[in-house]
Amino acid sequence: MTKAIYNHDYFDELYRVNNGDPWQYEQRWYEKRKRDITLAILPYSKFKNGIEIGCSNGVLSAELAERCEYLMCMDANPTAVQLANQRLVHDHVEVVQGIVPLDLPTQQFDLIVASEMLYYLEENILLQLIEWMNTHLSPQGCIVACHWRHAIEGFSLNGERVHQILKQRLPYYHYAQLQDADFFLDVWTHDTNSVAAQEGLL
DSSP states (O other): OOOOOOOHHHHHHHHHHTTTOTTOTTTOHHHHHHHHHHHHHOSOSOEEEEEEESOTTSHHHHHHGGGEEEEEEEESOHHHHHHHHHHOOOTTEEEEEOOTTTTOOSSOEEEEEEESOGGGSOHHHHHHHHHHHHHHEEEEEEEEEEEEOSOOTTSSOOHHHHHHHHHHHOOSEEEEEEEOSSEEEEEEESOOOOHHHHTTOO
């Protein structure tokens, strides 16, 4: 497996100069709206085992926790992990510090969330993460990816390229996609049944 690449200084500085909330998750309507849409597009009301890769300070994680019996929240930045731990005081939530792909867990998940973090990876690392997804998504599970669609400075990937690669490499049913003016949102599932079909409406 290729050695992980993580820019410690870049993210340490982001958290330092922005009071622990570099993307203003708690202030911006853009961020709240995007979270609400992400949560609403999930095809199942509850999940047994979820993981959020790149959880940052845990704002989205707190809402995912309401939908999961168990939720692992993973981030490479120690400040992010500390802030997420302070926010996520639930017995069924575990916050871990780890770098993709070296520290990815071995268990399977029925919810895998990657929001606003995959464009920070090198393409070869992204491909390794997708390989992990393909072997660690449990039956009846789903993968959710959401990323900013505008320019990202200083990194080799952007949101559009990330979602192109995901569509090429994930072998699951492409359950839903949304191309907002500001972000891409895609969902893949093992099961091809719609929510209406799940509830016997079809």
